[in-house]
Structure formats: structure tokens, C-alpha cells
Amino acid sequence: MILTDVIIIGAGIAAHSVACRLCDRGKKVIIITKSNKRDCNSTLAQGGISVALRDDDSYMSHYEDTLTAGCGLNDKEATMTLVKEAPGIIRDFIKSGMNFDKEPDGSLSFGKEAAHKLARVIHAGGDRTGLMVMEQLYKNLDGRAEIRENEPVIDIIMKNGEAVGVITRDKDGNFNTYCAPYIVMAAGGIGNLFPGTSNDSTVTGDSVALAYRAGAELKNLEFIQFHPTLLTINGKNFGLISEAVRGDGGILVNEKGERIMEGVHPMKDLAPRDVVSRTVYSHTQKGENIYLDISKIKGFKSRFPNVSEICESNGVDLNKNLIPVAPGAHFHMGGIKAKPTGETSVSGLYAVGEAACTNVHGANRLASNSLLEGLVFGKLTADNIISSDRKANPAEYTMPTTKMKTPLPTKKDITKIMMECVGIVRTEENILKGIKYFEGFMPDEKGFISLDPRAYTDKDLEIYNMLTAGWLIAKSAYGRKESFGAHYIENDNIHH
Ligand code: SIN
Numbered sequence: 229m230i231l232t233d234v235i236i237i238g239a240g241i242a243a244h245s246v247a248c249r250l251c252d253r254g255k256k257v258i259i260i261t262k263s264n265k266r267d268c269n270s271t272l273a274q275g276g277i278s279v280a281l282r283d284d285d286s287y288m289s290h291y292e293d294t295l296t297a298g299c300g301l302n303d304k305e306a307t308m309t310l311v312k313e314a315p316g317i318i319r320d321f322i323k324s325g326m327n328f329d330k331e332p333d334g335s336l337s338f339g340k341e342a343a344h345k346l347a348r349v350i351h352a353g354g355d356r357t358g359l360m361v362m363e364q365l366y367k368n369l370d371g372r373a374e375i376r377e378n379e380p381v382i383d384i385i386m387k388n389g390e391a392v393g394v395i396t397r398d399k400d401g402n403f404n405t406y407c408a409p410y411i412v413m414a415a416g417g418i419g420n421l422f423p424g425t426s427n428d429s430t431v432t433g434d435s436v437a438l439a440y441r442a443g444a445e446l447k448n449l450e451f452i453q454f455h456p457t458l459l460t461i462n463g464k465n466f467g468l469i470s471e472a473v474r475g476d477g478g479i480l481v482n483e484k485g486e487r488i489m490e491g492v493h494p495m496k497d498l499a500p501r502d503v504v505s506r507t508v509y510s511h512t513q514k515g516e517n518i519y520l521d522i523s524k525i526k527g528f529k530s531r532f533p534n535v536s537e538i539c540e541s542n543g544v545d546l547n548k549n550l551i552p553v554a555p556g557a558h559f560h561m562g563g564i565k566a567k568p569t570g571e572t573s574v575s576g577l578y579a580v581g582e583a584a585c586t587n588v589h590g591a592n593r594l595a596s597n598s599l600l601e602g603l604v605f606g607k608l609t610a611d612n613i614i615s616s617d618r619k620a621n622p623a624e625y626t627m628p629t630t631k632m633k634t635p636l637p638t639k640k641d642i643t644k645i646m647m648e649c650v651g652i653v654r655t656e657e658n659i660l661k662g663i664k665y666f667e668g669f670m671p672d673e674k675g676f677i678s679l680d681p682r683a684y685t686d687k688d689l690e691i692y693n694m695l696t697a698g699w700l701i702a703k704s705a706y707g708r709k710e711s712f713g714a715h716y717i718e719n720d721n722i723h724h
Contacts (some may be wrong), residue, residue, distance in 0.1 A: 229622060234613060235394055235408045236373075237381050237438070238415035239268035241358070241599055242581025244365035245490055245606025246412055246570075246613075247709060251372035253614050258406060259373050260697040262380035262686070263430045266362070269416055269582065270602065272428060273358025275341055275533055275602070276328075276351035278596040279314040285348050287311040294597060297343040297500045298561075298590020299713040301448075306586045306628070309568045312595070313604045318350070321603065326364045330350050340475035341595035343500040347475070349596045355470050355534040360696045361599060375425050379574065380406070381434070382681045382689060384411060384442040384577065387623040391576035394576035397623040397686060405625055409618035410578060411438060412570065412609065414602075417455055417560035417582040418452070418697055423643040424465035424556035426455050432690050433697030435583035439564040440700060441678055445573035448562035449697075449704035453593055454502040454559035454652050456480070457520055457551075459538055460512075465556045467538040469520060471595050473551075474498055476531060476611075477524040480508065483517050502592045502714045505555040509652045512554050523549040555652060561589040562704065570609030575619065580609045589599045591603060591713025628678040632671050635689045646698055647706070650705045659706045666699035 234250055234276060236243045239261040247257045258264070261525050280290045290311040296301050297719065328350045329337040340347040352360035377574040378399040385393035385405065401533025415435040440446060456482075457473070458465040474480070474497045492501035492507050508518050522528055528546065529536045539546055563585035564672035570578035588601060649662025670676060676696040711720045 229405045229407055229624070230258070231620060231622060232258045232406065232408045233480050234410040234412060234416055235260065235406050237394065237411045238268070238413070238581070238583065239265040239375065240268035240403070240414065240416060240581060241361060241365065241602035242606045243412070244362065244369060245295055245603050246414065246580060246610045247373045248365060248368045249610030250613060251314065251369060254563050255614070257373040259375045259399065260379055260381055260406070261377055262434070264377055265575050267373055267428050267430045269419070269427050269431055270358045270599065271277070271362050273425065273470065273599055274468055275472045275596045276339055276349040276354040276357045277599045277602060278341070278344065278349050278594065279318045280311065280348060281318065281336060282346070282348060283352070284519060289345055290314070290348065293344050294588065294594045295590065296591050297594040299592060300590065301587070301712055302590035304586035306568050307588045310601060310604055313608070314600055317607055318502065319606050324364070326352070326367050329354065339472045340498070341471045342474065342504065343594055349472065351472065353533070354530065355472060355532045357600065358577065365708055380686050380689065383625065383678050384438055385623055386442055387621055387627045389443070389575065390621060391574050392623050393619045397681065403681070407622035408621060409575055409576060410613050411579065413564060413579040413583045414478045414581045415583055418701070419557045419562070420639070421643060421646045421694055421698055422557035423647055424458060424460070424554065426458055426468040426556055426558045431696050434690070434693045435564060435579070436700060437676070437693035437696035439572070439577070440581065440696060442574055442577060444577055445565040446563065446700060447537045447565040448587060449701045450650065450708050451561035451591050451713060452557060452650065452701070453501055453559040453714050454505040454555040454563060456501060456508050456555050457553040458556035459542060459544065460552055460554035461542060465554065466542045469535050469551055469553055470532065473520060473525070473532060473535060475524070476702050479521045479524070480504070481519050481521045484513060484523070488518060500592055500687055501595065502600065502716065506554050506716060508553065509694065518553055519550040519642050520553050522546070530565070551723035559593050561585065561591065561593055568608050569612035571612070578609055578613070580605050591715060627682065629679060630677055631680055631683055636670055636688055637669065639691060639694065642691070642698055644683060649702050653716055653718050656707060658708070659702055661700040663699065663706060666695055666702060669695050688690065691704050
């Protein structure tokens, strides 16, 4: 058994933000990730970080935009904390060495993205913000935390209703037990539960499934954001085309060059993401091809080097100024119910970043609020841990003996049913079909309880987590009868 002060599951921006702060205060931290530390959504993030740092901006304006995009379902206190803490935390991050893009006069460069009243998105390396932010965080952490890679967490170890540790399997097949008074879940969202996604291939709903098995309360699982513009060729997605492209003048057009957002929303191409995604989807469902017309953007390749590389490596000729796009799963607004300071309903278990639902995003996340959430709530979670005095309560894991009654499905099977059941446009009938599908794989009448890991490979257990998360999402979607933001029920006349 390995004992430490804090265990962090996941290795993206939220995990590193927590770890840096804890290590500054001398805590012993172990980060555990199922893959390589760079395999996460944070490194793929393009657009940037929204923060009210301009003289003509204010955190109140950022707050209002966050609430409007979220259809007002956001937790107002948590949202206020996010936007108010943001400027100070970003200034500190810049002081630590982070280099955001600048204007020729040396001031910060602000990009515009959907549903923001003004340009307030800071970025780095043009559209390589996530990568540059993570490189800075690796530097700031400076080897002070132990990072265990290629070691999936199989379960959270519980003792008398408290989270006290985790059980993992390393790349040599050994089961390892880690115990600590604080377990921080920061393993991201659910993108790969869908056929097309902007997410890293490792993001498979593990946070939701692990927390569910630990008995944690989950919230708003039905709110799944689809990004309107993934590079899409012959129905296959090849990566994100940042919303900042539309912020800089990119326009969504059909094959005849007609604008598809005209008359749909007053903000047109910069309407909230759920609105734009549904509009693009309604066209692609009719068999039309939709493009992002970039002809009005000067110096496209230098402003968007990452997007340019994604396009060119997939055979898109940028001289034609048309990038073929379609929506794909991008961000989970729902997740483990948590406070901005990380506490969940389970003592000893904390959640932060996309894994958590502090409900700052409501029914639809405002663009570039997610890296921000990782940095801000990561710091608040670490500060909370620093000022708490939970005692270690180590325990061994009791190997479960449950086995599947039916063979596991393929990932492709799961993504197909998820798109049908809880995709961009939903119907009650399809949601019920999804619930029934998932329940067909339930190994026990008590639900998706822990399987005997000795009988299954890591890939099998990943699929089991996908089934678990899919079932929970479908049930959550069934519980919300009215459309709000990303939860859109067809023929529902009460869309908020
Ligand atoms: C993007 O660059 O379009 C993604 C930014 C975000 O998800 O907030």
C-alpha cells in the first residue's frame, strides 16, 4: 500500500492546477493517469481562456454572458466566484511565466468567441492555448508530484462511506493500492461516448463511473455540449476547428455559399454553441455539406497554426477558403456534484474541472470557460485541502467477484446508441430506448456495480465505465422533460 497526502486522478489542467498549489505548500501528491500525462483534453484546447482583463470589461459582464449561455440554470454563487477570482489567478499565472499572445504594443491580445459580448479570450501560440498552458503547468510543477502514467484507476476504495484510496492496475498488470485523506477526481468528461468528438481518445466517462460506484451524487448529466465545428470529411471527424475562427470572421455556409446562421439567432455565427450546433446538424442530417468560409480572415495560418495543420494534414486545401465541418461531442457540463472548493457528497472525495459539476456552466458552457474553470477551481480546491485536517484512514480493496452476464458491447455500439438517445436532438422514445439498451448490460440488479477486475482487461473495464456513464446520462436526460440549452427535445415547444 502506498500512502500519500493527496491522490489526483487525471492529469489535465485541473489536476495540475491542484497539484502545483499543493506542492507549493509542501504536500505529497501522486497524480495517477490511465495513459500518458499529455493525453488529455487540456492539451488539445485551442480557443483560450475567457477572463475580464480588458479596461472596458468587467467580471459582471463575464458573469452575465456565462449565465445567458447557460440558460440561467447556472449556480449563481459558483459562477460569480469563477469570474471574480479569474483575473487575479490569470495574473498570477502570467507572473509564473505563462506567455499569452500579445498585440504589437505589448498588451494582451483578446479573441472573440461565441456568446461573449466582447473579445475577452486570451490565447497562446495562436490556437495552441491548451498545449502552451499545460507546458507551463508542467514547468511550474517541476517534478514535485509523482506522476503514475499508464495506470488506470479501477475503483475508489471506500471505508465506512468515506473515500480513502484508489485501486489501480499498472502496465505490468499489478494491482496497486494508494491511500490518502484526499482523493481528487480530475479525469475529465465523456466525449468518446459519442461517434464524433473533439476529445482525446482517453476520455471515456471514467470520472462519472468511478464516482457513481463510490456513491457520489451526480448532477446535470444530460447537459452535453456539441461543438459546431469539427473538421469533418465523409462523415468522419478529424479534430476541432476553434470557435475563435468564427470570432475572427469565419462564416458557416452551405454548398451554395449561403450563410446558414442568417435569421436563426441575432448573434448569427457567434450564437451560443447549442444553437449553432443544432443548426449545422439540421443541415447535415438532410445530407448537405456545411463549410466554414475563412475568406475574410487575414493571415489565417499565422493566427491559427494548429487548425491549419489539422486541415492540411487531412487534405483540406486552405487556399480554397472552405473547411468542411460538422458538430461533435465536446464538453460535459454535468458531472460529479461539487462545490468550487472541490467537495462532493462523499467525504474524502473531491472533484474538479470537467469531471465536476459545480454548475457554473448551466445548460450550455460559455466558450473558453473550461480551461478557466480548471485553473480557478483547481486553486480553490487545493486551498481547501491545505486548510483542512482530514486524517488518513487507509484500507485494502476487497476484490469484487461480479462478472458480466452478457458479453460487453464494442465502443462503436455504445457511441451509436448514445448519439441516437442523447445526441444533439432527443426524443423521449429514443431516450427510453437508450436506457433499455444499457440496462441490458447491467450485471446485477443493484446496478452497474464493480466488476471483478481480475477477469477483465483495462479496455473491458473502460467499456464498462462507458456503459455505466451512458446509462446514467440517459436516465438523467429522461428526468428532464423540458428543453434547456444542450438538452434539446424535439417537438418540445418550451425551449429555454
Ligand atoms: C474552441 O476553441 O472552439 C473551444 C473552446 C472551448 O471549448 O471553450
